[in-house]
Amino acid sequence: MDSLFFLGTGDAMGVPRVYCSCETCTEARATGENIRLRSSVLIDNGTEALVIDCGPDWRRQMEAQGIREMRRLLVTHAHFDHIGGLPEWADACRWMGFKGELYAPAEVIPIIERQYPWLSSHIQMMACDDGITLDGWQIATWKVNHGKNGYSYAYRLEKEGYTWVYCPDSISLGAEETRLMHGADLLVLGTSFYYESAELSTRSVYDMTEAAELLQMVKPHQAVYTHMSHDVDLGKSYILPENVTLARTGLRLQLGQAE
Template sequence: MFITFWGTGDALGVPRVYCSCGVCEEARNGGENRRYRSLVQLADDAFGTLLIDCGPDWRTGMEAAKLRHIDGMLITHAHFDHIAGLPEYADMCRWLGCKGRVFAMPDVIDEILVRYPWLNAHIEFVPIAGEMKFGGWQASCWKVNHGRNGFAYAFRFTDSASGRSFAYCSDSIDLRGDELDPMREVDVLILGTSFYEEPYPFESRSVYDVKEALELVERLKPGKTYFTHMSHDIDVTRDYGLPAGTAFARTGLTVIV
């Protein structure tokens, strides 16, 4: 499977429209810190193209990937930066004369349709109820703590033949017990980290910072870890001395599992 990062930014993306910090200016001038809202493309001959999430930069990602059609989506939660592209996806399906497919937990589907009640005319919303199968990959979904923002969901894919696996958890913090178990010893872990070291009170936060995530990685022991969902606090051109096997995801990066 090929995993391509279309977006690696947090809810506001980089550059911030109001900000003139060094990271935002570097991004504004076409630099490596330009970050769209978090979204990854999964591509495999057996199931085609799936996306995880569909934020407001979905159209930009489709154009960059030169895609005119996708085979489905999985949604982590119903926050704006993860679902705001769904009306454009539905419009694409309307013009192509096809029915889109979106897999999500039932409560997430309910929240999406409260905000966009017309979407089910062009999108089939498939409630997740247990294990899913995409080609030779088994996929599972579980709830994770999203701090002051409530909760989100994470996904794990495991290849039935080889046992190779990856987990995607873009929006979480202070995970414990069963929230962590599906991410242990995966070959690739994709984890959200908004700041390098977030200065705000813990009770006001919703996503790990990098220093906390590195401690978590030591416990989970994945093969490789890529950090996503990054704010303008993180400068990917800077050497933070990240340990071997960990890296900041870049727009357009493709990882093979």
């Protein structure tokens, strides 16, 4: 059975923030429960791995898990916290003698190429708008609202009767944007704050109170919140739906029906 491994669970700035001495950042420096590298997950089938997003903490994430090789990657969107590690991955591909495979929506690829024009020498970039199959997973992608930051994409993966969705950066999703989330066995959703008081027009990611309303609508069997800022302290208790878990680096979940 495949498993899902959380390489990073932080928002765009990670935790701790250099400038901050809040309780969460202070704890992260002292004992490390709240240390959060930028959000990324790895799908492991025992022989091969497929990673989603490659932020600026990619090298540190690979070293922490003893991973020496990554051949394939899905990208949700071209913001720095999701693609900042691509030059290091490209360099690894160069030295290991293979060409990496990067899958992303068609409109995301030119943005990556403009940001890092040399990557194509070591990474092959392929559009996945029409769906792809990797390691037996049938993968669909669609655009989601990312608030003031424009747009991102979500992925729905299906294999052997099990369905899960990865959507780290979204807010205020409408009916069409949530259509492929309904009834998923697992929804991994970005929630930067427990409750964010800033005006909605200035925001870009769900908070946990809004996410609870989304879960009531799409009804996943299980949900995991990721992409969390220093507002969230894993040492505290929050009022959450019963089927929700807050992601921690190293969290591993089985992607399949229990026998």
